[in-house]
Amino acid sequence: MSQAHHPETWTAICTLRDIVPNTGVCALVDKKQVAVFRIGRGEEVYAIANFDPNSQANVLSRGLVGSLADRIVVASPIYKHHFDLRTGECLEAPEHSVAAYAARVYDGKVWVAASVVQPEAEEELAA
Numbered sequence: 001m002s003q004a005h006h007p008e009t010w011t012a013i014c015t016l017r018d019i020v021p022n023t024g025v026c027a028l029v030d031k032k033q034v035a036v037f038r039i040g041r042g043e044e045v046y047a048i049a050n051f052d053p054n055s056q057a058n059v060l061s062r063g064l065v066g067s068l069a070d071r072i073v074v075a076s077p078i079y080k081h082h083f084d085l086r087t088g089e090c091l092e093a094p095e096h097s098v099a100a101y102a103a104r105v106y107d108g109k110v111w112v113a114a115s116v117v118q119p120e121a122e123e124e125l126a127a
Helices: 121-126
Strands: 010-015 023-029 032-039 044-049 064-068 071-075 082-084 100-106 109-118
Touching: 010 023, 023 109, 032 071, 032 109
Parallel strands: none
Antiparallel strands: 010 109, 023 032, 032 044, 044 100, 064 071, 071 082, 100 109
16 A cells, blocks of 8 residues: 555554454554444445543443444444434534544455544534
8 A cells, every 4th residue: 555645544443354343443543442343244444433422431332233224323332312424413413413524445454534424413413
């Protein structure tokens, strides 16, 4: 992976086979806890912040993966709020949305970009 083609800093998390299909794992990316999810048996992966602002705990990687309408979501294991895995949006309380990160599979490994794809709601309001 050439830095010239990818200005973001990418971190290898684990091999794809290390993540059971339709579950998540927690990883440290640029000193931040990130929840990384594998959807289905293929190479579809997503990453969002692991911190659930509703429960004030780092638990999203342990949530249940599913879908609501056309959205792929994880339900927080504590208060069951749903977070869109593509955007980090909290469907029940959008003001508690979390950061989303680019994720991909390359050479059998799961990689996550350190830069945020979707800023947290508080950061957007502060801008």
